[in-house]
Amino acid sequence: MESIPPLPEPAMSSQDKLPIIYVRGFAGDTSGINKAVTDPFYGFNEGSTHVRVGPGEKPTFHQFESPLLRLHLDEGYHILVEGGQESYLDTHPEIPPDSIWVHRFYDASATSWGAKPREFRLEDAATDLLRLIEKIKAKSGAPRVHLVAHSMGGLVCRCLLQKVLPDRGTDPAEHVDKLFTYGTPHGGISFDVGFGVLERLRDTFGIQGGDIFGPRRMYAYLTPDAERRGDEPPDDWDARAIPQGPGRFPVRRVFCLVGTNPADYEVALGMSSAVVGARSDGLVQIDKAAVPGSHGAFVHRSHSGRYGLVNSEEGYQNLRRFLFGDLRIEAELTGHRLPADPEVSWQAEVLLAIRGLPVVVHERQAAHWCPLALPKAAAEGADAPPVPLATTFLRTDLPRPAGSPTMRYALHVRILSLRSNRRILSFGDHLEQTADFADSLVVDVGSGAAPGIWATWNSLIPGTIKDHEPQGSPLTDEDPAAGRWVAHVPFPETTRPLLGEQARLRLSATPWR
Known part of the structure; x- marks a missing residue:
């Protein structure tokens, strides 16, 4: 009898599992940042009750608890908070490897804490992510971590993997095992209207920090210093690509979940999908939402909102199997x-x-x-x-x-x-x-x-x-x-x-x- 390749032992112990770090998406201006930091888990604790199936194509009730709670219930992951996750890390000499952490990179840029806020820079968020990873590895004994990111959070992770660690001469695979992205604009964000004028205005004036989705800024934070060829990206540069080779993060350890429902993003957030077009999740165009050569899936979900990618059963089931599956x-x-x-x-x-x-x-x-x-x-x-x-x-x-x-x-x-x-x-x-x-x-x-x-x-x-x-x-x-x-x-x-x-x-x- 011909058989499939030998599989790992079916049961996974807590020592087999790696810490998971969630990285949220773009918050916009100061008011958006202040709103984001009021959430103890930056939105990853949000579930949903709507799903677009049912008689007459009407929404029906489906209770999705949230990705954090489901990983806790299904996989036994610990969500550790005592006045703050950073405080927990600082006051406990050991933590379990099967634990979930949220990278709260926006806290330093909020005005609601009373201190002078730090201007948000994506490179700083990536550097702070490395510090969090090193602390979690040291206290858990885990060799690596999993990164799970929504929208711009995936670009923060890629900045870490493609620039911050290579600039230090460190192989990114020594720190990160897998990267899963929900609706990340790997190829930036562009518009179907304005003949490029909207993109030029955004990238020239950095409106609400949106220039991080333009090619000039993306080239800066995705390219190691030794490989930069000026400030402008070369004509053959593809923002979506993760270069491969020795010391590079393997693209086959990346999974990109692509949303294909633009209409519900407009309904949920009061924003029009017309500016990015129908071939999108309402914010990120389909052909810009995946890293070439990576694993991935397309699901009829919007960028966020009640029918969003992160708080969906489809997103969670893809995440769970990519992180913990036995067989591809x-x-x-x-x-x-x-x-x-x-x-x-x-x-x-x-x-x-x-x-x-x-x-x-x-x-x-x-x-x-x-x-x-x-x-x-x-x-x-x-x-x-x-x-x-x-x-x-x-x-x-x-x-x-x-x-x-x-x-x-x-x-x-x-x-x-x-x-x-x-x-x-x-x-x-x-x-x-x-x-x-x-x-x-x-x-x-x-x-x-x-x-x-x-x-x-x-x-x-x-x-x-x-x-x-x-x-x-x-x-x-x-x-x-x-x-x-x-x-x-x-x-x-x-x-x-x-x-x-x-x-x-x-x-x-x-x-x-």
Whole structure:
């Protein structure tokens, strides 16, 4: 029997877990900073009661306790406060490694404490974050920490990883194990209106400190001193990128959660999403919200508010599995040869559902402005380049339905064609909301006494998915290398005129944690 790579021991003790540090987003001017510092956990203790599912597409009640409380309840993490978390650290010689901390970098810039406030600089927030990490490591005995950041907080973390630590000659991986970002503007913030005038005004005058989202300031705080080539970023510089190589933070240890719902940011905060456009979470544009090469997921949530990313079940489930998962499963479309009609373009829609969760953990749809564009082959008779569809992280230690030896998830795949004539969409033979291919791959991952991976298309399953049990031997491992398992799942025969004879969905499994 072919088996998946050896997994860590399922049960995680407190010594296996690393401290988690939360880093909040942009507060704006002094009044916004003063408001932020009144919250004991900078907003990460906020939950929600609304979710956009239910009869008639009306919001329904779903109580999400908050990411801090859920990590305490689900993972046993300690939230330690005695007059202040900094005070707790200063007065206790030891702390448990499975503990949660909030980087309160805005406190020094608030006027409500009576002292002269310090002007906020992102580089100072990153340097202060390093001091907090060093103190937590020393008192917990943990080798590294996890960083979890919302919005601008992700840029504070990247400043630490890409500039502060390299300037000191320190490998950032010695301090940080994983970085998870919610709605971080990794590529800055730009606008769909004003023809660039709004960005130039913001970056020239630093209105409310917003120039930190412009290329000039981003280049300054994301680039080590030894690599700076003047004040202006070079033409080939990409703010989203984390350079790789010796002494660099591995991009595969980064997860970017991307929001695709701009409307609810406007409803929640009284701000218009029109200035950044529909392809956004209401503040950060979709194509600027992820680090190239990182892990990630798209969810139909807004930047913040009652339908926000941070206080969402979708965000928490992705965070929990990325930090504590045992197994990384990746899915790619390979070997496909779409019909070579120059007037037709192709898109894929993907949803990822994990058994036992009330939400999908990854969702890319045309209606949310984020379908996957399917490239065509470079030459006649050649396969198109592989297309990554989704990555998920599974937990062997989480409860499963009684009698089920496997972890299960489903990958929903829809492939759609768009016909155009001189770049104008043609609807002569169009059927709205109708895909040329639509099916779900049901994947079962076994462990313990029943290792292996089984995969079956939903269209081939008789009856309900709930009653489906994997049959026969698991898929054969096609990769001879140790520590990685790979198999290719053929598409249903009916797709051959569409996708070609060799189209496959490639599944890859590697240990994680």
